[in-house]
Amino acid sequence: MARGKSPTFELQREAILQEAARLFADKGFHNASMAELAAACGVSKPLLYHYYRDKEHILFDIADSYMDRLLAIVAGVEAQELDAEPQLAALVTRFMEEYEHSQSQHVVLVQDVKFLKAEQAEHVVGKQRAVVSAFAAAIERVEPGLKKRKLDKPVAMILFGMINWTFTWLSADGRLTYADMAPVVTTILLNGVKGLVAQMPGRAKKARSTADTA
Structure with missing residues (x-):
């Protein structure tokens, strides 16, 4: 019979x-x-391999678990059912934190x-796309019509470019701290995105970027 994992595993x-x-x-x-x-962990190399088979396995777990935390933030903010602008502000603030x-x-x-x-x-990229989609949906609530013009995800990517x-x-x-910068980022985005649809006459060309596959 295989030995079970210890409580501290x-x-x-x-x-x-x-x-x-x-x-x-x-x-x-x-x-x-x-x-x-x-x-760095204060363990032997053989013991380290008891927990992880190789560096790639460790790298995947770092990225995957981190994306799970970001998705949990998105879910937590969405569960608050805030109005459009407070929801976007909460997303930016929580991500910066x-x-x-x-x-x-x-x-x-x-x-x-x-x-x-x-x-x-x-x-991992699939989870990143889910995060981008959530921010794009929040931005669309602030400025309805962006999604129709295929600008919701590009604007979300501009936001991520800032943070x-x-x-x-x-x-x-x-x-300055991250807490100081969160309202700065939110204000810049809100002031830039409100009225954007009216300033973009006609159908925006489909941009060939990461945002299109997100």
């Missing part, structure tokens, strides 16, 4: 993911070794998902 896996995210974000996926990760506390995971998602096997990458790279310039000990 999942806790240890989570600790490994936390250390791996920090290591991958710091050094890059290909430059970080299993030996370095084992040392998550980015602040999961910076390593976010960096790994942005820079290292491309190293996953095709099937694993598609699984996804904050880790490159927003310092943890700087004057």
Whole structure:
């Protein structure tokens, strides 16, 4: 009979993911070794392989579990049944809060998902598309008509362009915080998106971008 997992198995896996995210974000996926990760976790290399079969398995779990947290945020905000503008503001605020506390995971998602096997990458990208679709729907509520002109997802991608790279310039000990920037981003987006449909006469050409497949 196979031995069951110990009660601490999942806790240890989570600790490994936390250390791996920090290591991958710091050094890059290909430059970080299993030996370095084992040392960072305070375990032997053979014991590390007891929890994860290889680096790719760890990378997938970091990205996949992080996307699950983002999807849970979307579901939580939608469950509040807010009006259009407060809903969009809540989504931006909650995502910025998550980015602040999961910076390593976010960096790994942005820079290292491309190293996953095709099937694993598609699984993560599918969840990313679901997040984009949720933001696009929230933006459509603020400015009805964007979806008809196929602009809802491009505008959502513009929003992510504003917030996804904050880790490159927003310092943890700087004057501005993620909480400070959330209303700034929301205000810029709302002021830019309201009235956009009226300013875009005719049918917008279909843009060939990630937004179209999201």
